[in-house]
Amino acid sequence: MSLFGETIHTLENYLDYSALKNKTISNNIANTDTPNYKAKDVVFKDIFHETLQSPAFEAKRTHPKHIPFSSTSSQSPYSIITRSNTNYNHNGNNVDIDKEMVDLAKNQIYYQALVDRLNGKFGSLQTVIRGGK
Template identity: 65%
Template sequence: MNLFGGTINKLEQSLDYATAKNNAISNNISNADTPGYKSQEVTFKSALNDALSSSLQAKRTNEKHIPFNSTQNFPYRIATNSNTTYNHNGNNVDIDKEMTELAKNQIYYNGVVDRINGKFGSLQTVIRGGS
């Protein structure tokens, strides 16, 4: 039985995504002057499209066959952008883009945290009997 209807789990996965994105952006910013460094990004849309396209229903005709279900919990990937170079030293980190992405990710993260706080606030109200 899922006590919270999966909402808390999805919000937790959203926080994991935002954390992974923040780590990738932080690595990019800290390596902005490293010669040959290639920027990384966390992709969600392509991983989601892959998961949706591979969700064909398949039937096992024998219990010894390998099951078709996927065990991937988080639909995001970390990809390295290796086909561009912005600087003379082979580095492709655009600091303005990274700072913009960092600000967007912080807004997203704060929104998810606010939603989790609201969910737990509702649970506290229920536990206290509506007071």
Template identity: 70%
Template structure:
């Protein structure tokens, strides 16, 4: 197992997700007054459900473990356009209050990930220095 596999790789993927979500939210906010603009969202649960419904196969370290597999995809999330609502008379469906709330939640999530990643690198630095 490599040095940056496991927790650090998971944190990296989570930061990618949070960055994509921030980009989509920012784009929605920027287009709040654009006629016929359909809001977009980043979804993870949909991708997870698709992966679960597929076939799983992984290394089993114990015969009592359940067999499963997961074919890796380039992204663990998708950007989806919301077409089923309309909030403004000009065909725009961006709800600015919802977008600002999602932006605040995503910023807190992102900062938590950055803090955790910083802690992991701090631990590595301590190990490299020999515990000092």
């Protein structure tokens, strides 16, 4: 039994994803003028949904009292991919600085929303501990 259910764990995973995405975007921006550099991106939701849809993820329960199947994979739910199918600059570099800046701003808003939600969870706990005061 978890004190918070799965909410804190889920928020932690999304914060890890957002932090890695921020690092990847910053790396892309830093390499805007590097010859033959290929932009990288972090994927999370696509891989997560793909895993849920895969046949290997399913299990059949033959009796209602059987324990349900759950995946306990230690594999990271996100990965870094290289965008190698485009060239924006004459030197083989495919970093689009405008796109990267937009992605960075969106990711910062996303990260702040996650932190606010996490603060709300801990604020609720603090209120309960104080007896509603």
